[in-house]
Amino acid sequence: MNVTYRTDKNIIYIAVEGRIDASNVSDVEKSFFEIKAENKDKHTVIDADKLKYISSAGLRLLLKLRKDEPKLAIINVAPEVYDVLDMTGFTDMLTVEKAYRRMSVEGCEFIAKGANGAVYRYDAETILKTYHSKDALPEIRQERENARRAFVLGVNTAIPYGIVRVGEGYGTVTELLDAVNVTRLIINNPENLEKPAEYYVELLKSIHAVEADEGDFPDMRETALSWVDFISKHIPAEQGAKLCDMIRQIPKTNNLLHGDYHTNNVMIQNGEPLLIDLDTLCVGHPIFEFGSMYNAFLGFSELNHDEIKKFMGYDRETSGRFWNLALRKYLGTEDATAIAQLENKARIIGYTRLLRRTIRRPDEQGAKERKEHYTKQLTALIDKVDTLLF
Amino acid sequence: MNITFNNNNGALNVALEGRLDTNTAPQLDSFINENYSGEGSLVIDCEKLAYISSAGLRVLLSTQKKSKGALKLINVCELVMEVFEMTGFADILVIE
Numbered sequence: 001m002n003v004t005y006r007t008d009k010n011i012i013y014i015a016v017e018g019r020i021d022a023s024n025v026s027d028v029e030k031s032f033f034e035i036k037a038e039n040k041d042k043h044t045v046i047d048a049d050k051l052k053y054i055s056s057a058g059l060r061l062l063l064k065l066r067k068d069e070p071k072l073a074i075i076n077v078a079p080e081v082y083d084v085l086d087m088t089g090f091t092d093m094l095t096v097e098k099a100y101r102r103m104s105v106e107g108c109e110f111i112a113k114g115a116n117g118a119v120y121r122y123d124a125e126t127i128l129k130t131y132h133s134k135d136a137l138p139e140i141r142q143e144r145e146n147a148r149r150a151f152v153l154g155v156n157t158a159i160p161y162g163i164v165r166v167g168e169g170y171g172t173v174t175e176l177l178d179a180v181n182v183t184r185l186i187i188n189n190p191e192n193l194e195k196p197a198e199y200y201v202e203l204l205k206s207i208h209a210v211e212a213d214e215g216d217f218p219d220m221r222e223t224a225l226s227w228v229d230f231i232s233k234h235i236p237a238e239q240g241a242k243l244c245d246m247i248r249q250i251p252k253t254n255n256l257l258h259g260d261y262h263t264n265n266v267m268i269q270n271g272e273p274l275l276i277d278l279d280t281l282c283v284g285h286p287i288f289e290f291g292s293m294y295n296a297f298l299g300f301s302e303l304n305h306d307e308i309k310k311f312m313g314y315d316r317e318t319s320g321r322f323w324n325l326a327l328r329k330y331l332g333t334e335d336a337t338a339i340a341q342l343e344n345k346a347r348i349i350g351y352t353r354l355l356r357r358t359i360r361r362p363d364e365q366g367a368k369e370r371k372e373h374y375t376k377q378l379t380a381l382i383d384k385v386d387t388l389l390f
Numbered sequence: 391m392n393i394t395f396n397n398n399n400g401a402l403n404v405a406l407e408g409r410l411d412t413n414t415a416p417q418l419d420s421f422i423n424e425n426y427s428g429e430g431s432l433v434i435d436c437e438k439l440a441y442i443s444s445a446g447l448r449v450l451l452s453t454q455k456k457s458k459g460a461l462k463l464i465n466v467c468e469l470v471m472e473v474f475e476m477t478g479f480a481d482i483l484v485i486e
Contacts (some may be wrong), residue, residue, distance in 0.1 A: 125441070148478050151444070152451065158444045162476035173476075175443050178412070270412050 003031035005039075012039045013075075017050040020058030029061050036068070042353030044069050046330060049076035049099065054084055073097070084296060103164045105173060119171070121176065127163070130171040137163075138171055143279040144172065146217070152279055153210045153256065156203065157275045179269035183312055188264060190318045193325055200266055200322075201329040203273035208286045210256040220259070221252055224291075224349065227356045234359060235375055239382040243352065246388045250285045257282050257289045260294035263322070264313065287388050290327075290342065291349025297323035299350040303366065303373055331390075344381055345388045351378040392438075400430035407438035410446030414475050419449045428456045437465035442473050454483060462486060 001024045002017040014035055020028050036044060044065065066072045073095035076084065082098055085091050105128060108120035114129075116136065122128040131140060144160050151159045161173040180250045185196040224247050232240040258265065259280030267274045282288075301307040305316045312319065327339045355374040358367055402425060410418060426432055432453070441483035442450075454461040462484045466474065474480040 125443070151447070151477075152482065154451075156448070159447060161473060298417045 003028060003035070004051060005035050007039060007042060010042050011045050012036070012042045013045050014045045015049065019053040019055075020051070020061065021053065021055035025055075025057040025061055028058075029064070032061070032065065044072060046072070046074040047075050047076055047097055048078065051078065051081055054081055059084075059088060059090065062090065062094065071095065076100075087366055088163040100163050100165045100170070103173070105130060105166060116301065117171075122173065125176050127174050127176050128164070128166070128171050130146055130166045130173065131169050132311065134169055139171055139279070140172055146281045147278040149212070149216055150210075150256065150275075150281060153212060155207055155210060155256065155275055156272065157278060159322050177267055177269055179267040179274060182263040182266040182268065182273075183314070185268065186314050186318060186322060187313075190314060193318075193322050196263075197322060197325040197329055199268055199273040200263065201326055203266055203275060204258075204261060204289070204326075204330065205256055207261075207275065208289070212254050212283050214255050216283075217256070218282045219252070220257060220282045220288040221247065221250055221284070224284075224288060224352065227352050230356050231352060231359065234371075235356065235379055239379045242382050243348070245376075246348070246382075246385070250287065250388055254283045255286060257284055257286065257290070259292060260296075261289055261293050285389075287345055287390060289351065290346035293323070293326070294346040294350040295354060296342070299347070299354055303370055315329040332365050341385075342390050344385050345390060346380050347380065348385060348388060351381070391417060393418065395421075395425065397425070398456060402426055402430065402432045403435065404433070405435040405438065409441040409443075410439060410449070411443040412445040413440060415443075415445035416447045418446070419451060419452070422449070422456070424451050426453070426456070428458065431460050431462070432457050432463060433462045435464050436467065436470060439467065439470055442470050447473075450479070450483060459484070 001019060003013045003014065004017075005012050007013070012035065014216065016028065023195060034331050046065075049268075062072070071092075075097040076099045077096055078099050082091075082096065085094070085096055090096065103122070105118075105120050110130060111119045111121055111127070113119075117130040120128045120130070140163055144163065147157060147160050152156055158175055158177055161175070164171045164173060182200050184197045185199075186193060224362050225244070228240070228244050228247060232244070235243075258275065258278075259282045260277065262317075265275060265277045297308075298309055298316070300311075301316055308314070308316045314322075324339065324343075327342055328334065331338060331342060333339070351374045355378060356380055358364075358370045358374060359365060391406060391410060391414035393404060393406060395402060397403075399447045404421075408414065431483070434450075450461070450463075463485045467483055471480070471485070474483065475484065
């Protein structure tokens with residue numbers, strides 16, 4: 001039996017290894033209160049990752065600790081320990097979090113390698129995505145929570161089943177989709193973009209039609225204002241002020257936005273578009289979505305036309321045609337002026353973001369040129385456009 | 391997937407057999423549209439439901455909305471229950 005602890009901000013995680021029973025409970029208790037005395041003003045969380053067994057003597061200790069700390073939590077609780085806590089009613093008194101199920105990638109078919117992990121086929125219907133970093137948990141949880149919320153709000157997406165432990169790291173389990181993405185449809189037939197654009201816009205409109213609850217997702221208007229704040233020193237004061245005004249005039253809305261709506265993130269399954277990669281979900285006026293879409297289709301590759309091919313697999317000319325078609329379908333018009341107007345508004349949001357990104361990465365190759373280019377484009381557009389609403 | 395049902399004075403009892411996935415979810419969706427007005431109780435027996443995917447969850451979600459909370463699921467097997475728990479659906483649906 002071994003009691004150790006670590007602190008993180010205002011929490012002490014006290015880890016107990018082995019068993020807590022009548023033979024050692026007084027030692028455990030002593031260790032606990034010593035640790036707590038050394039870390040006053042911190043909340044206690046018991047990390048039960050390596051706790052194998054708890055007897056009624058151990059449960060009495062939990063009651064004592066709870067008197068001191070009404071919000072006592074126990075995390076990483078193994079199934080055997082969880083059963084005891086559940087049967088004795090402790091799961092109603094304390095915050096008890098079950099341990100994540102362990103899964104192994106041994107013998108699984110390897111599918112792809114990503115920046116932070118890898119993707120495996122676990123069995124006939126499930127995919128296991130692993131994350132190398134031990135610290136990936138908050139990010140994984142956020143993405144999963146986003147996906148769950150969006151799913152319940154009616155967005156067509158595959159709901160992730162759960163978080164699991166894989167070795168020292170973590171993983172997520174999702175169902176295997178029998179689907180192709182819109183990028184693939186474009187590459188297969190770049191001369192006929194009608195159908196893929198239809199899927200792409202149908203899903204986009206259905207996302208934007210969803211009203212999320214206040215505070216559930218980040219507000220893009222706030223984010224955009226922080227970008228403007230950041231770049232305002234780098235563009236002429238007059239244009240900076242006008243840009244800020246135009247963003248302020250966009251009403252605060254809770255329309256759901258994907259935040260990174262490029263063609264890799266739309267899958268087609270059984271003739272139905274399906275959204276994936278929900279870590280960037282946010283809320284706001286759809287113009288913010290169009291800003292990031294412009295960047296994906298054209299903005300990023302403006303000074304290096306080959307770049308788009310590297311990321312998406314289709315060329316810039318095709319990308320531009322698809323973007324134009326998407327605008328046309330979203331607006332439901334063939335009116336070239338209306339389409340160009342929306343594009344210019346999207347470009348203002350897009351360039352604002354790209355300019356900030358470029359300024360923050362001054363050492364990247366071509367940063368100086370890009371900064372000049374985006375500044376020039378942005379300021380010219382600000383002079384020409386008076387509202388970002390459409 | 392097999393859908394059997396009986397309608398007892400406006401109380402609809404449905405039993406599902408097989409897999410509720412992207413191929414079969416539309417089948418349940420149209421069954422509900424045709425046989426359930428949204429009024430009265432609705433019980434879905436899941437004893438023989440072996441698997442459920444996102445598409446299946448989506449139909450259950452829309453059915454639950456239509457039933458204004460009256461939908462009840464019974465005899466859910468362990469495997470399907472695990473999906474409900476992991477996806478947070480155990481908190482959204484009434485499961486007995």
